[in-house]
Amino acid sequence: MAVLATEATRVTEAMFIVAAKAVAEQVTDADLDKGLIYPPQSDIRKASLHVAVRIAEYVFDNGLAQVPRPADIAAHIAALAYLPAYPAV
Numbered sequence: 662m663a664v665l666a667t668e669a670t671r672v673t674e675a676m677f678i679v680a681a682k683a684v685a686e687q688v689t690d691a692d693l694d695k696g697l698i699y700p701p702q703s704d705i706r707k708a709s710l711h712v713a714v715r716i717a718e719y720v721f722d723n724g725l726a727q728v729p730r731p732a733d734i735a736a737h738i739a740a741l742a743y744l745p746a747y748p749a750v
Contacts, residue, residue: 663713666728666741668728710739
């Protein structure tokens with residue numbers, strides 16, 4: 662999501678490290694006590710947006726973006742993210 666939102670000129674190895682740290686930031690002690698090493702699947706959208714924001718910040722901070730830095734990176738990425746909405750049957 663971050664690469665598309667920022668139109669990054671390239672994907673660097675450092676971006677994968679940023680992503681890994683962003684995932685780790687979201688694992689709580691309670692999750693670890695349950696044996697989880699990733700955020701719960703039920704939080705996948707929130708977790709994905711968090712990771713994308715962290716990567717986008719890196720992209721902007723390192724001059725890899727081809728679009729201007731938005732005032733609110735999280736809102737910018739959330740607006741571009743797919744929202745699964747299904748019609749009621």
